[in-house]
Amino acid sequence: MNKTSTRKQRRQSRHDAAAQIMPPEGVPLRLDIAGVGVRMAAQITDVLITLGFAGSILIILSVSGAIGTSTILALGSLLFFAIRIPYYILSELAWNGQTIGKRLVKIKVVSHTGGSLTTHALVLRNIMKEAEVFLPGTLVLTLQQDNSIASWISFIWVMMAFAIPLTNPHRMRLGDMLAGTHVVHLPHPILLSDLARENPAPVATDQTGFAFLSHQLDHYGRFELQTLESFLRAQEKGTTRQNHQSNTQTLAAIVERIRKKIGYAEAISKVDHLPFLQAFYNAQRAYLEQRQLFGDRRSDKHFAANDEAK
Structure with missing residues (x-):
């Protein structure tokens, strides 16, 4: 392996780590980190919205004669400050980490640990902004020429604030680091087809169907059903010539294990292995969904032992 490929793998691994969060449920979520450019677009949109509100108020006050022209700049800065802080905090609280600008570019704030966003975190990250x-930035724009040192200090500070997200893989600014948050792209929802509504793959022999009694479906829970679903979805993708034999052996072993576990007396021919699993999945899912309607949530095959322990 050459140095170029090694560097590419390292960059890819850093990207993968940055795009993965672990929620309390324990199932890792892979979300693309929002870049500086898209975040700037959202920020500009939000700034224009808050400036629009502040400008509207200034126009109303100016037309009514409540303020003079000498106080417009100072009052405008004060209004912009008074509007933008509640705007950012309240919109991210109401829309679960999104402002209008973020909604338009389809990004949002998430907790860095994968948990739910807290009011404290959203308030802190926006106060730090x-x-x-x-x-x-206001100091840079409003200070006079005789305060050039203060203007340069403010300018350097703003540049450092913009540079911080470029130094970490999660593109976290200082406020995100303190609040424990970062910004991600919204995932594109892709609905998988429902295995329970699909017909088994056609087989060479005549298939009369498989029937299962309630006591035969009383051995497994939700975990085993999900495991079986994952295996069936893998079968949909097909197998290569290299792993066809091992896949056939695995399929036969799963069928035999289930058949013995549930007490299915009839032997299953090789060509019926996959239809048998599909039929068992459909029947097991329907059975568990029916039991759940009556409050019987079966997490796995050990549910009976767990109930006795309680």
Whole structure:
């Protein structure tokens, strides 16, 4: 393996780590980290919205004669400050980590640990945004020429704030680091086909169907059903010539194990292995869904032992 491929693998591994969060349920979620460019687009949109609100209020006050022209700039800065903080905090609280700008570009704030967003985290990250960008940026724009040192300090501070997200794989700014959050692209939902509604693959022999009694479906729970579903979906993708034999052996072993477990007396021919599993999956799923309607949630095949222990 050459050095170029090694570097590519390292970059890919860093990207994979950045795009994965672990929620409390224990199932890792892979989400693409939002880049600086798309976040800037959302930020500009939100700034324009808050500026629009502040400008509208200024126009109303100016037309009514409540303020003079000498105080418009100072009052405008104050209104912009007073509007944008509630705007960012309340919109992200209401829309679960999204502002109008984020919704338009389809990104959102998530907890870095995979948990739910807290009010404390959203308030902290948006208050820190003031200290990182807005207040120093306001100083750069409003300070006079005789305060050039302060203007340069503010400018350097803003540049450092923009550079921080480029130094970490999660593109976290300082406020995200303190709040334990980062920004991701919204995943594109892809609905898989329902295995229970699909017909088994056609076989060479005449198939009369498989029937299962309730006591035969009383051995497995949701975990085993999900495992069987994963295996059946893998069969849909097909097998290569190299792993065909091992797949056939695995299929036969699973059928035999299930047949013995549930007490299915009839032997299953080789060509009926996959239809048997499909039929058993459909029957087992329907049975578990029916039991769940009556409050019987069977997580796995050990549910009976767990109930006795309780």
